[in-house]
Amino acid sequence: MTAWVGTAIDAVYVVAVLAFILGLKAMSSPETARRGIVYAGGAMLAAVVVTFFSPGLSNFLLIAVGVIAGGGIGYYWARVVQMTAMPQMVAVFNGMGGGAAAAIAGVVLLSSLSNPADAGLSVAGAVIGSISIAGSVIAFLKLQGWMRQKPIVLPARQPINIAVLVVGVAFGVYSVVRVDQLFLLPFFLLLLCYGVLLTLPIGGADMPVVISMFNALTGIAVALDGFALVNGPLGDAGYAMVIAGVLVGAAGSLLTVLMARAMNRSISNVVFGAFGATEETGVAIQGSLKPIEAEDAAVLMAYANQVVIAPGYGMAVAQAQGKVKELADLLEAKGVTVKFAIHPVAGRMPGHMNVLLAEAGINYDKLFDRDEINPEFGQSDVVLVIGANDVVNPAARRVGSPLQGMPILDVDQAKNVIVVKRGQGKGFAGIENDLFYKDNTRMLYGDAQQVVGKLVTALKRS
Amino acid sequence: MAADLWTALFIAILAAFTGYEVIGRVPVLLHTPLMSGSNFIHGIVLVGAIVALGIATTPLEQAVGFVAVVMGAMNVTGGYAVTERILAMFDRSKKREGPP
Numbered sequence A: 001m002t003a004w005v006g007t008a009i010d011a012v013y014v015v016a017v018l019a020f021i022l023g024l025k026a027m028s029s030p031e032t033a034r035r036g037i038v039y040a041g042g043a044m045l046a047a048v049v050v051t052f053f054s055p056g057l058s059n060f061l062l063i064a065v066g067v068i069a070g071g072g073i074g075y076y077w078a079r080v081v082q083m084t085a086m087p088q089m090v091a092v093f094n095g096m097g098g099g100a101a102a103a104i105a106g107v108v109l110l111s112s113l114s115n116p117a118d119a120g121l122s123v124a125g126a127v128i129g130s131i132s133i134a135g136s137v138i139a140f141l142k143l144q145g146w147m148r149q150k151p152i153v154l155p156a157r158q159p160i161n162i163a164v165l166v167v168g169v170a171f172g173v174y175s176v177v178r179v180d181q182l183f184l185l186p187f188f189l190l191l192l193c194y195g196v197l198l199t200l201p202i203g204g205a206d207m208p209v210v211i212s213m214f215n216a217l218t219g220i221a222v223a224l225d226g227f228a229l230v231n232g233p234l235g236d237a238g239y240a241m242v243i244a245g246v247l248v249g250a251a252g253s254l255l256t257v258l259m260a261r262a263m264n265r266s267i268s269n270v271v272f273g274a275f276g277a278t279e280e281t282g283v284a285i286q287g288s289l290k291p292i293e294a295e296d297a298a299v300l301m302a303y304a305n306q307v308v309i310a311p312g313y314g315m316a317v318a319q320a321q322g323k324v325k326e327l328a329d330l331l332e333a334k335g336v337t338v339k340f341a342i343h344p345v346a347g348r349m350p351g352h353m354n355v356l357l358a359e360a361g362i363n364y365d366k367l368f369d370r371d372e373i374n375p376e377f378g379q380s381d382v383v384l385v386i387g388a389n390d391v392v393n394p395a396a397r398r399v400g401s402p403l404q405g406m407p408i409l410d411v412d413q414a415k416n417v418i419v420v421k422r423g424q425g426k427g428f429a430g431i432e433n434d435l436f437y438k439d440n441t442r443m444l445y446g447d448a449q450q451v452v453g454k455l456v457t458a459l460k461r462s
Numbered sequence B: 001m002a003a004d005l006w007t008a009l010f011i012a013i014l015a016a017f018t019g020y021e022v023i024g025r026v027p028v029l030l031h032t033p034l035m036s037g038s039n040f041i042h043g044i045v046l047v048g049a050i051v052a053l054g055i056a057t058t059p060l061e062q063a064v065g066f067v068a069v070v071m072g073a074m075n076v077t078g079g080y081a082v083t084e085r086i087l088a089m090f091d092r093s094k095k096r097e098g099p100p
Helices: A003-028 A030-051 A060-080 A083-111 A116-144 A157-177 A181-199 A204-230 A235-262 A267-272 A294-302 A313-317 A321-333 A352-359 A370-379 A448-461 B002-024 B028-055 B059-090
Strands: A306-311 A337-342 A367-369 A382-386 A416-421 A441-445
Touching (some): A003 A030, A003 A235, A003 B002, A003 B028, A030 B028, A030 B059, A060 A083, A083 A116, A083 A204, A083 A352, A083 B028, A116 A157, A116 A181, A157 A181, A204 A235, A235 B002, A294 A416, A306 A352, A306 A370, A313 A321, A321 A337, A321 A352, A321 A448, A337 A352, A352 B028, A352 B059, A367 A370, A416 A448
Parallel strands (some): A306 A337, A306 A382, A337 A367
16 A cells, blocks of 8 residues: 555544534534534544555455445434434433444454553453443433333442442553453453443433433543554554544533433432432422313413423323424414423433424424523413423422422413323422422313314314 | 654644634533534544555455454444534524424
8 A cells, every 4th residue: 555545534524523513503503503513514524434454454345345344224214213302312322332432442353452451442442341331221222111111220329330440440451461361251241231230220210311421431432542642553543443432421521410410410329329219208298189171271372472382201101293283383373482492301311202292393493401491481471381391399398308409490480370281190200299289280180282283273263 | 764754743732722722712611512523533543544455465464454344333433423413403593493
């Protein structure tokens, strides 16, 4: 191979890295975001294609088969998946990245155990990548409903988890120190176990935090692999991996922190403390549950100046987005201002609710995040809460409540609150919701899709 | 060995701050595509997987490398397709073409 081939390959990697950064930057605005990702996609394709021309590679048939098989499955799956299933889809693809990072580290460890620096970096990449794929798979199973969503808490889990992690890492370190491949198998197995054990006790509603955490971890694993590769003859691919991996690591960490803050919990509390175990005692809620009929609720909204709709994951489960859009359109036709209040953790991943509403065709100008909408509840005539519970529970303001300090939507300050709810059950946190018992709150029981459908019918008639 | 690793470390530090600055400006509205988009970007792991399988010699190395390539390819195509699908919904220029 001549020198200019290597230069050309490097140049493509440089352009790719630039396109990745600009692609992420383009996401600052919905107007430019799509163009950014299309450019980044083109750059990625170019980077993958030129890698085939790197000097010194073999096994081309295997590589081509792998790329086509994996790429085909990934593309097909991503095209057919429903938007409500997006969190588990992201978890799967993220897990695949972590698994690939772990497997790359495996190849490096098998082939160059004698080089302690590369081997050490690969062990670190393998640790994080293995945890990421095992954890992501469990997150997928939980979100998909193929596994119990509630926290699965094993006895003595903290000591067991720590022991599995420590012994697993020890096997990895030992294999490097002793230059012995025999210890690599227990090393990988124990770390995969750790990823499973880590994720089992985490409940469905904590998934926004966990998914973004695993996203960050995969990024870091990819960067570590990059470090291990820059030493080799094919070093420059390693630099691209370091940059892309660290970019994602930073993005994922930032989102993880934002999500945890939105639930007023530390990341360690989400990951290590099974939530919902503590019960508040001795607080009797004043008031009673007051039901309302759909026709009356429709009239209340039709004569309002401003209606704020606060959707939660229950709305998505009932597939009521389309009806909600219809309702908002009808109200606007009657001259009512309609706004949507989106809590950061309304959904199963960061920003999930925005995507679900956008898919239903609701203009994103009407979507307001918590800080924007909270001052407006006082001037709103009606707030319609659909399938949300803990994020609108005023108990969060009370000292001693398990929700204490969690930033909520202040819907109770509106003149009228209508809560659409399937039954009288509690939210994820297993806590009674003070909001439901307030004087200005009316309960509208039923499946969200049917209830909003009734509201639409009633509005059309009036 | 040291020189390349040190260079990579310098690059990593700069990339971390770049990531933090760029992502801090993404509105909450787009956090899901930001996640799936960054998910797609760590799909660069496919390049590393191709290199790893390309230098593999023993059958075991080849098997592990093949797993890496399949997984990496799933990551990159899936991450891209999902992100593009989501962003298309936020794309107004496209919406105008559809029925009002």
